Amino acid sequence: MESNEEARQAVGEYKAGWHDSENSTIRFDFGLSEEVVREISKLKDEPEWMTNLRVKAYHHFVDRPMPTWGNTPMLDSIDFDRICYYLRSSKATEKDWEDVPDEIRNTFDRLGIPEAEQKWLSGVTAQYESEAVYHSIREDLQEQGVIFLDMDSGLREYPEIVKKWFCSVVPLTDNKFSALNTAVWSGGSFIYVPKGVHVEMPVQAYFRINAKNMGQFERTLIIADEGSSIHYVEGCTAPTYSTDSLHSAVVELVALPGSHIRYSTIQNWSANVYNLVTKRGIAHKNSKIEWVDGNIGSKLTMKYPAVILKGEGAHAEVISVAYSGEGQHQDAGAKIHHLASNTTSKILSKSISKNGGRGSYRGIVNVSPKAENCKLNVVCDALILDGESRSDTYPTMEVSNPTAHCEHEASVSKVSDEQIFYLMSRGHSEEEALAMVVNGFFEPFTRELPMEYAVELNQLMALEMEGSIG
Amino acid sequence: MDQSALYLSLEEPRRSDHLWRYTPWRRVHPTGEVKEIPKLGSPEVKIMSIDGEEITEGISLGRDFRPTENLPEMDTVTDSFLRSITEDSRLVLNVEKGFASDKPIVLDINTGESMCALHLSLNIGSLAEFELVTRIRGNSSWFGLLRTGFIDDGCNINDVFLSVLESGTMLRVDSIGIGRDSNIRVGTISSGTENTKSDLRYKMSQKGGSLWVLGSILSTGSMHIDHHIEIQHEAPETFSRLSWNSACGGSSRTIGTGMLRVADGAKGSDAGQLFHNLLLSEKAEADSIPELEVLEHEVIGCGHGTANGPIDENQLFYLESRGLSTKEARDSLISAFLNSTLSEMGSGKLHEWLIDLLSDELEALKG
Numbered sequence: 085m086e087s088n089e090e091a092r093q094a095v096g097e098y099k100a101g102w103h104d105s106e107n108s109t110i111r112f113d114f115g116l117s118e119e120v121v122r123e124i125s126k127l128k129d130e131p132e133w134m135t136n137l138r139v140k141a142y143h144h145f146v147d148r149p150m151p152t153w154g155n156t157p158m159l160d161s162i163d164f165d166r167i168c169y170y171l172r173s174s175k176a177t178e179k180d181w182e183d184v185p186d187e188i189r190n191t192f193d194r195l196g197i198p199e200a201e202q203k204w205l206s207g208v209t210a211q212y213e214s215e216a217v218y219h220s221i222r223e224d225l226q227e228q229g230v231i232f233l234d235m236d237s238g239l240r241e242y243p244e245i246v247k248k249w250f251c252s253v254v255p256l257t258d259n260k261f262s263a264l265n266t267a268v269w270s271g272g273s274f275i276y277v278p279k280g281v282h283v284e285m286p287v288q289a290y291f292r293i294n295a296k297n298m299g300q301f302e303r304t305l306i307i308a309d310e311g312s313s314i315h316y317v318e319g320c321t322a323p324t325y326s327t328d329s330l331h332s333a334v335v336e337l338v339a340l341p342g343s344h345i346r347y348s349t350i351q352n353w354s355a356n357v358y359n360l361v362t363k364r365g366i367a368h369k370n371s372k373i374e375w376v377d378g379n380i381g382s383k384l385t386m387k388y389p390a391v392i393l394k395g396e397g398a399h400a401e402v403i404s405v406a407y408s409g410e411g412q413h414q415d416a417g418a419k420i421h422h423l424a425s426n427t428t429s430k431i432l433s434k435s436i437s438k439n440g441g442r443g444s445y446r447g448i449v450n451v452s453p454k455a456e457n458c459k460l461n462v463v464c465d466a467l468i469l470d471g472e473s474r475s476d477t478y479p480t481m482e483v484s485n486p487t488a489h490c491e492h493e494a495s496v497s498k499v500s501d502e503q504i505f506y507l508m509s510r511g512h513s514e515e516e517a518l519a520m521v522v523n524g525f526f527e528p529f530t531r532e533l534p535m536e537y538a539v540e541l542n543q544l545m546a547l548e549m550e551g552s553i554g
Numbered sequence: 555m556d557q558s559a560l561y562l563s564l565e566e567p568r569r570s571d572h573l574w575r576y577t578p579w580r581r582v583h584p585t586g587e588v589k590e591i592p593k594l595g596s597p598e599v600k601i602m603s604i605d606g607e608e609i610t611e612g613i614s615l616g617r618d619f620r621p622t623e624n625l626p627e628m629d630t631v632t633d634s635f636l637r638s639i640t641e642d643s644r645l646v647l648n649v650e651k652g653f654a655s656d657k658p659i660v661l662d663i664n665t666g667e668s669m670c671a672l673h674l675s676l677n678i679g680s681l682a683e684f685e686l687v688t689r690i691r692g693n694s695s696w697f698g699l700l701r702t703g704f705i706d707d708g709c710n711i712n713d714v715f716l717s718v719l720e721s722g723t724m725l726r727v728d729s730i731g732i733g734r735d736s737n738i739r740v741g742t743i744s745s746g747t748e749n750t751k752s753d754l755r756y757k758m759s760q761k762g763g764s765l766w767v768l769g770s771i772l773s774t775g776s777m778h779i780d781h782h783i784e785i786q787h788e789a790p791e792t793f794s795r796l797s798w799n800s801a802c803g804g805s806s807r808t809i810g811t812g813m814l815r816v817a818d819g820a821k822g823s824d825a826g827q828l829f830h831n832l833l834l835s836e837k838a839e840a841d842s843i844p845e846l847e848v849l850e851h852e853v854i855g856c857g858h859g860t861a862n863g864p865i866d867e868n869q870l871f872y873l874e875s876r877g878l879s880t881k882e883a884r885d886s887l888i889s890a891f892l893n894s895t896l897s898e899m900g901s902g903k904l905h906e907w908l909i910d911l912l913s914d915e916l917e918a919l920k921g
Contacts, residue, residue: 152570453836468851471818477846478572483862486833495857496848 141266238274272302308343337365369395408441417447437473651679665692676703734760741899
């Protein structure tokens with residue numbers, strides 16, 4: 085198993101499963117109340133409008149029932165009173181890795197973040213528990229007016245821009261978990277790319293939960309002004325504990341006319357994390373939003389990256405892969421709303437279920453009555469690798485304009501014996517052959533990732549596939 | 555618990571449930587008062603051959619109603635409601651073992667003028683081979699049909715449902731089990747009713763069953779036509795295909811939701827579903843939700859697809875280049891679209907009979 089040994093050396097057994105001793109400077113008690121929400125806002129010295137928004141969102145979260153669809157038994161098992169809603173482990177967001185507290189820096193060293201920054205990134209934010217601990221951006225981009233800050237600094241330094249766009253894409257009443265995020269958000273990224281500026285290399289945010297029973301609620305807002313472009317990459321890991329943690333982020337993207345935003349995620353939470361995320365973008369005239377979304381870890385993921393195609397000629401793409409192993413349910417998909425004419429979209433979703441895991445594609449695509457000549461294409465493929473696993477597809481297509489061309493196709497299958505036989509006849513073991521087929525299955529996704537991420541994803545998948553035969 | 559008590563104990567279904575997403579139960583209920591179980595009449599039911607002759611042997615309507623076991627799991631609201639309102643309106647279609655007929659058989663259901671409902675139980679013996687058209691006509695403002703039953707082993711049946719009701723609302727529920735090595739085609743031709751909600755569920759609980767579910771849906775004016783089709787593969791080596799074509803004109807709305815369930819242990823299942831929607835006017839709307847739940851990995855394949863769009867400009871251009879006017883070319887393409895599923899529903903004889911019957915409706919759609 086040479087390839088798996090290589091993979092193990094590179095990524096280890098759930099490579100991010102260790103945890104540091106908790107040296108928090110501020111830790112709230114478990115449970116959520118209006119007081120907790122006000123306290124978080126006070127700690128951050130926020131303007132009054134933000135405090136009021138948080139409180140309003142908190143009440144909406146309390147009043148709103150849990151979703152009655154999806155994996156309701158898992159959702160109902162979340163104990164909101166056993167979660168810590170705010171934990172700060174560092175006194176400030178540093179601009180130099182040397183200034184980050186040693187233990188936290190070691191964590192990110194082990195995850196390879198500083199090395200990646202030197203090699204291929206335009207900027208980095210590292211978030212540990214509730215707050216960003218490190219932040220940097222290349223000077224030349226800063227000179228061109230690119231703003232890349234953690235969200236708290238963004239609110240402090242650019243309150244007018246934040247006020248204008250915050251909650252404009254995902255309103256606080258959107259769903260129960262986005263309301264929770266709006267009430268207790270902390271950290272995340274704030275990016276503004278000025279008109280005509282192209283950020284050639286990706287910027288990256290890395291989110292790490294370290295403590296037990298932790299809730300991480302980062303909030304990300306990216307605004308690409310006219311004719312600009314940016315590629316944002318995020319990675320997520322957490323230690324393996326026997327108790328559950330909650331990650332409930334909200335991401336808002338605003339692509340102004342002619343701009344291009346690509347948002348790539350490799351979610352590799354440990355199997356005790358509920359990952360309930362709301363991601364949505366608004367695409368204005370001739371702009372393009374792409375979500376590239378890899379879901380490998382977590383206990384339950386419910387994530388449906390969405391694009392509202394508001395301006396004529398806008399384009400949306402969602403490419404996602406999901407791996408569901410033992411005890412995992414990856415309920416992922418995409419939502420595209422064609423509100424304007426000549427808009428186009430493409431969804432490609434691939435999932436693999438193994439060892440009793442459950443992979444679900446859930447998506448909605450709609451074309452409004454006034455949106456002429458829209459084109460959309462949805463493809464979902466699923467592989468089931470054993471008898472205990474399952475795969476579901478729940479696509480919805482609502483078309484209210486006769487000029488729309490809409491296609492959807494999905495298939496669920498197992499790895500074909502012919503493919504395995506062919507690869508084995510070329511000298512590979514059965515396990516290697518299976519790993520190759522799986523990597524090939526994910527290839528349309530991995531080719532969209534920066535090379536370092538694609539290599540790591542292939543290695544992670546090889547490791548997850550170990551022991552699949554026999 | 556009796557069915558009325560069961561129904562009254564249930565909450566009104568939520569719209570987050572896909573079955574009720576587009577057509578709320580309130581809209582389908584005969585009076586709109588969902589806590590009411592109205593007293594409804596019975597339709598007039600006759601059985602005859604396709605050319606109107608009486609049938610004397612092998613197939614008959616009776617009243618010896620017996621509950622059937624091993625039926626697909628149903629939606630409790632519609633099932634208990636229909637069973638409540640049809641307590642005095644039940645019939646059994648008895649088909650003897652080995653019954654065979656070359657001529658298609660028509661089960662003619664005339665709703666008359668008033669609201670009515672029927673529970674039809676299918677009791678079909680093994681090795682039966684025939685074609686059945688269940689035709690619904692009349693101008694009742696509300697009609698409910700619950701079909702339950704089991705098709706025994708080795709049957710070869712084409713079962714076509716044709717609704718030519720003049721207006722009103724129709725609630726149709728099928729809950730049918732399919733026996734070993736039976737080969738069944740269930741066709742639905744829907745036109746006429748203003749408001750249709752149907753929930754069709756088929757279960758293949760025996761090895762080797764084969765099922766085709768076909769739909770040709772014509773919606774015009776302000777019709778609202780909502781079909782849910784669920785195919786449950788419970789046994790190994792079962793095969794199913796769903797092919798559903800809807801042509802939508804006027805300000806009508808058609809909804810097609812499909813669910814393919816492959817149970818753990820249904821090895822060698824082969825299941826597929828396709829929804830095609832042809833949008834013919836600016837105000838028409840078509841919604842499709844083809845769902846899959848697969849719990850078995852040793853499957854030949856499970857897939858689904860949907861396609862929505864207007865009439866293909868290239869096809870139109872081709873026909874016009876062969877001398878057809880734009881209207882003729884358009885009409886031909888609409889007919890061909892609906893005919894692609896209609897022609898698969900049964901024999902040539904049955905197909906001709908259906909085309910004759912539907913010519914008026916097709917004209918209305920072509921406008």
